[in-house]
Amino acid sequence: MNDRAYKMLAERLDALPNGYPATEDGSELRLLAKLFTPEEASLAANLRMTLETLQEIVERVNVDGLDIDPKETKKLLKGMARKGLIKAGRSDHGMGFGLMPFVVGIYEMQIGRIDEELAELFEQYHKQAFGNIISVQPALHRVVPIGESVRMDMEVRPYENATEIVNQASAWGVMDCICRKQKALIGDPCDHPLEMCMVFSPVPGTFDSSSTIRALTQDEALETLHDAARAGLVHSVSNNQEGNYYICNCCTCSCGLLRGMAEMGIANVVARSVFVNSVDADLCMGCEDCVDYCQFDALELADELLMQVDSLRCVGCGVCVPVCPEDAMVLVRRPEDEILPPPVSESDWLMERAEARGIDINLVK
Numbered sequence: 001m002n003d004r005a006y007k008m009l010a011e012r013l014d015a016l017p018n019g020y021p022a023t024e025d026g027s028e029l030r031l032l033a034k035l036f037t038p039e040e041a042s043l044a045a046n047l048r049m050t051l052e053t054l055q056e057i058v059e060r061v062n063v064d065g066l067d068i069d070p071k072e073t074k075k076l077l078k079g080m081a082r083k084g085l086i087k088a089g090r091s092d093h094g095m096g097f098g099l100m101p102f103v104v105g106i107y108e109m110q111i112g113r114i115d116e117e118l119a120e121l122f123e124q125y126h127k128q129a130f131g132n133i134i135s136v137q138p139a140l141h142r143v144v145p146i147g148e149s150v151r152m153d154m155e156v157r158p159y160e161n162a163t164e165i166v167n168q169a170s171a172w173g174v175m176d177c178i179c180r181k182q183k184a185l186i187g188d189p190c191d192h193p194l195e196m197c198m199v200f201s202p203v204p205g206t207f208d209s210s211s212t213i214r215a216l217t218q219d220e221a222l223e224t225l226h227d228a229a230r231a232g233l234v235h236s237v238s239n240n241q242e243g244n245y246y247i248c249n250c251c252t253c254s255c256g257l258l259r260g261m262a263e264m265g266i267a268n269v270v271a272r273s274v275f276v277n278s279v280d281a282d283l284c285m286g287c288e289d290c291v292d293y294c295q296f297d298a299l300e301l302a303d304e305l306l307m308q309v310d311s312l313r314c315v316g317c318g319v320c321v322p323v324c325p326e327d328a329m330v331l332v333r334r335p336e337d338e339i340l341p342p343p344v345s346e347s348d349w350l351m352e353r354a355e356a357r358g359i360d361i362n363l364v365k
Contacts, residue, residue: 003029005038008045015364016049017353018101019136023128031121035085035110043068043076044086044099049350049365051089051096084109099364103133103256104140104238111178111197112212119185126256134260134269138352141236141248141257142271142342146229149318150275150331159241159342160274162225166247169200172221173207174214180254190253196228198247225249232293234258234317239271239342240349252295261296273316274339275331277309283328290320290329 006029013020022028032041046061054077058070077097081088085106087098100106110118134140144162158164166172177197183189198221199213207215216224228235228249236257237244252258260269277298286305298313299320307328321329333339343349354361 005041005045006032006036009036009041012045012047012099012364013102015359016099016101017350017357017359017361018103018105018140019133019357020102021129021132023125025124025128027121027124027128031118031125034118034121035083035106035113036080040076040080040085043073044080047086047097047099049098051087051091051098053091053094053096056093057097083113107256108178108197111176111181114178114181114185116185119182122182123186126259130256130260131264131266134257135266136353136356137268138239138343138349138356139268139271140239141250142239143273143315143317144235144237144247145273145275145316145318145321145331146225146235149321151278154275154331154333157241159244162235162237162247163222165237165244166198166200166218166221166225169202169218169221169245170204171201171206172216172218173199173210174216174221174224175199175212177249177254179250179256182256183254190251192233192251192254193227193231196224196231196233196249198224198249200245200247229319229322232295232319234295234315234319236270238346238349240346241342241344243346258295267313270315271340271342272314273318273331274334275316275318276311276334277314277316277318277320278330278332279307279309280328280330281306283326284324285326285328287325289323289325293320293323295319 009032010020010028020028036044054070054074058068058073061068080086081097087100089096144160147156147161147163150156158168174195175197176194180190180192180194207213233249233251236248236250250258252261257269260266284307286301288301290307291299296313296315298310300308302308316331318331321331343352350361
């Protein structure tokens with residue numbers, strides 16, 4: 001293994017706000033070696049987050065002392081983009097290429113390539129390093145409930161409601177959850193449904209030709225969202241108000257992020273929603289049907305056979321609300337002094353995260 005190329009790429013990925021911390025046994029390097037050839041790793045280590053054209057990349061990198069061939073570089077860039085190792089899209093000057101974070105980014109794009117070896121390599125890295133990724137604020141993800149779980153007279157902004165995020169899109173798709181697929185490949189599957197990761201686009205027909213994403217209609221996307229809720233899955237999105245183009249339907253048994261709470265005891269692995277569960281004392285019968293659906297241990301039956309909500313542990317996902325046979329539960333808005341609005345844009349999130357980690361985002365942006 002060409003350690004130098006993979007060390008360079010690992011350091012570059014860790015310089016991004018999301019982070020890619022090193023481990024004592026070098027599992028981060030073995031994980032990259034499974035995904036990238038040495039040539040791909042070397043090139044990726046020289047990319048920036050912003051999209052650059054082939055010419056811009058060649059000119060900038062060669063100025064830094066490397067002598068890369070434009071024809072070979074073009075071939076490598078296109079190949080990496082097809083494998084989900086870098087991002088590609090229209091820049092101001094034509095087709096551009098850029099570096100993606102490992103999570104959320106490179107890893108999630110490997111749904112069509114993941115095998116037992118990759119699953120085991122990820123597990124090794126997850127156990128050693130993920131605590132350092134998910135403990136930094138602002139969190140990578142935030143929780144959003146379905147609007148039907150929220151009390152009717154509550155103010156709900158579009159970015160606070162999973163249903164509205166679906167409705168604002170022009171193309172919809174669903175794909176297998178790489179987290180549950182990874183756990184199954186290492187022999188530790190959970191019972192939650194696999195095809196549950198939802199993606200969206202403002203461009204109609206975006207997913208019609210995808211080999212890994214099944215295109216949906218808007219109605220089918222909404223039904224998938226409700227199927228996820230009925231399965232007890234928590235809806236989470238990128239932790240910014242604008243540009244929410246996916247919904248992860250997560251569980252603490254398999255989700256790479258939520259496992260941090262279940263396995264590592266890290267409380268704020270996801271940003272909670274602006275809502276909190278509320279129980280109607282007159283309607284609650286103390287049946288405990290809701291307890292099995294709460295993945296955050298926020299519900300406990302009191303001596304008077306009344307369900308109590310721990311507002312510090314409740315993330316406001318609303319998963320428990322529809323399973324109450326007495327309609328005794330509903331989400332209400334938290335007091336304003338308990339609400340921390342998410343960063344407005346992805347750029348704002350990146351700046352806040354970079355500041356929290358003490359890194360200079362301008363070196364990679």
